[in-house]
Amino acid sequence: xxxxxxxxxxxxxxxxxxxxxxxxxxxxxxxxxxxxxxxxxxxxxxxxxxxxxxxxxxxxxxxxxxxxxxxxxxxxxxxxxxxxxxxxxxxxxxxxxxxxxxxxxxxxxxxxxxxxxxxxxxxxxxxxxxxxxxxxxxxxxxxxxxxxxxxxxxxxxxxxxxxxxxxxxxxxxxxxxxxxxxxxxxxxxxxxxxxxxxxxxxxxxxxxxxxxxxxxxxx
Amino acid sequence: xxxxxxxxxxxxxxxxxxxxxxxxxxxxxxxxxxxxxxxxxxxxxxxxxxxxxxxxxxxxxxxxxxxxxxxxxxxxxxxxxxxxxxxxxxxxxxxxxxxxxxxxxxxxxxxxxxxxxxxxxxxxxxxxxxxxxxxxxxxxxxxxxxxxxxxxxxxxxxxxxxxxxxxxxxxxxxxxxxxxxxxxxxxxxxxxxxxxxxxxxxx
Numbered sequence: 001x002x003x004x005x006x007x008x009x010x011x012x013x014x015x016x017x018x019x020x021x022x023x024x025x026x027x028x029x030x031x032x033x034x035x036x037x038x039x040x041x042x043x044x045x046x047x048x049x050x051x052x053x054x055x056x057x058x059x060x061x062x063x064x065x066x067x068x069x070x071x072x073x074x075x076x077x078x079x080x081x082x083x084x085x086x087x088x089x090x091x092x093x094x095x096x097x098x099x100x101x102x103x104x105x106x107x108x109x110x111x112x113x114x115x116x117x118x119x120x121x122x123x124x125x126x127x128x129x130x131x132x133x134x135x136x137x138x139x140x141x142x143x144x145x146x147x148x149x150x151x152x153x154x155x156x157x158x159x160x161x162x163x164x165x166x167x168x169x170x171x172x173x174x175x176x177x178x179x180x181x182x183x184x185x186x187x188x189x190x191x192x193x194x195x196x197x198x199x200x201x202x203x204x205x206x207x208x209x210x211x212x213x214x215x216x217x218x219x
Numbered sequence: 220x221x222x223x224x225x226x227x228x229x230x231x232x233x234x235x236x237x238x239x240x241x242x243x244x245x246x247x248x249x250x251x252x253x254x255x256x257x258x259x260x261x262x263x264x265x266x267x268x269x270x271x272x273x274x275x276x277x278x279x280x281x282x283x284x285x286x287x288x289x290x291x292x293x294x295x296x297x298x299x300x301x302x303x304x305x306x307x308x309x310x311x312x313x314x315x316x317x318x319x320x321x322x323x324x325x326x327x328x329x330x331x332x333x334x335x336x337x338x339x340x341x342x343x344x345x346x347x348x349x350x351x352x353x354x355x356x357x358x359x360x361x362x363x364x365x366x367x368x369x370x371x372x373x374x375x376x377x378x379x380x381x382x383x384x385x386x387x388x389x390x391x392x393x394x395x396x397x398x399x400x401x402x403x404x405x406x407x408x409x410x411x412x413x414x415x416x417x418x419x420x421x422x
Contacts, residue, residue, distance in 0.1 A: 027268045027269075027287070027289075027291075027305075028287070028291045030268075030284065030285060030287050030291070031285070054305075078345075078346055078347055078348070079344075079345045079346070079347045080342075080344035080345055081342070081344050081345030082291075082345070086344070087342050087344050090342070090344060091342065097344055099343070099344055099345075099346055100346075101346055101347075101348070101349075101350040101351050102267065102305070102309065102346070102347050102348040102351060103267075103305075103308075103309025103310075103312060103313055103348060103350075103351035103355070104309075104350075104351070106304075106305040106306040106308070106309050107306055107309065107310075109306070110306040121313065122313075122354050123313060123350045123351050123354045123355070123384075124350050125354075125384075125385075126382060126384070126385050127350065127381065127382050127383065127384070128337070128343060128381050128382075129346065129350070159285070169302075169304075170285045171270075171283065171285035171286045171296070171302055172266075172268050172269045172270055172285060172286055172287055172288075172302065173285040174269055174302060174303070174304050175268055175269050175304065175305050176304070176305050177304070178304045179304060179305065179306050206304075
């Protein structure tokens with residue numbers, strides 16, 4: 001049993017390098033790893049990033065700061081519209097956008113973490129969002145083939161962690177965080193509170209520690 | 220309140236919901252429905268960002284920054300509420316475990332097609348959970364005014380806006396309620412329709 005060395009947000013974001021795909025948890029700003037995002041904005045030069053996140057922050061907040069720095073080459077999201085500056089960036093050709101239905105977005109991340117090579121869903125069939133995707137009729141219903149999502153680095157937020165990296169999320173701040181923690185080569189967790197090993201009830205652990213590589217306590 | 224068509228629509232849509240149902244309420248008119256439900260309605264409200272058992276908005280001292288609905292508004296959680304991640308939330312929706320979705324629309328076609336996420340010529344960059352909900356929920360109720368702000372019919376023979384899903388809508392509730400005539404309805408739609416036998420026609 002090896003406890004993770006607690007590190008700073010500044011050190012943790014050194015795992016992100018230019019050209020990486022980075023998953024970032026949160027529904028809007030709720031459950032977003034705000035200290036890690038700020039560290040990425042202030043202490044990293046990594047650019048040309050692909051960001052996988054339900055939203056691209058809000059104007060000047062969360063991932064909206066990274067957007068203003070022009071460091072996001074491509075966004076994969078279900079709802080760019082919550083940040084009008086993200087919409088402007090796409091319309092100006094400064095950022096590529098891949099839009100997915102929110103359930104497909106979540107399931108694609110889950111599939112990425114679970115070793116599933118793709119899945120068929122009826123959601124989106126016959127719409128603009130199915131264009132260019134393989135369709136198949138299964139049990140009489142048209143389905144769309146969706147591919148898994150993977151990342152180089154996942155940045156997630158949990159209210160509590162233990163020193164092994166077991167994570168516990170609170171209320172609706174859970175959202176995409178436990179999915180993203182499974183789907184990246186390096187998972188960095190920002191925790192509101194870091195407890196000793198054994199202090200989290202085993203049956204209350206949402207993300208077992210094997211998924212977590214780097215642990216940061218929110219300042 | 221009876222002068223506000225949005226509230227009249229919400230009040231009427233509330234009567235479509237049954238005790239024990241799990242219901243997902245969209246942004247706009249659907250979010251007005253809870254004020255027309257009794258405290259013991261037995262209806263469970265699901266929000267796709269990860270909660271079954273949505274309660275009323277918080278008083279100031281109950282405000283919790285980790286507790287929002289899909290419209291990103293502060294909410295409370297009722298006794299018996301359950302939290303879950305986004306993949307499980309959409310498995311509930313896609314898997315047919317959410318009984319009813321109530322949501323707004325830009326257009327509904329006569330075969331139940333729905334367009335509610337994109338306007339032609341504008342950006343198509345926000346879909347959220349709309350497609351998942353209309354495909355996955357067992358029953359889809361649309362609440363909307365019968366015509367657009369410019370007077371165009373919204374219940375149409377064929378949707379001209381990008382579809383959210385085909386043949387997905389079960390019920391549409393508009394402001395044409397008690398007192399409206401068949402002619403009133405015909406005047407605001409390009410869809411073909413029949414009049415149910417249960418409807419009382421008055422001269």
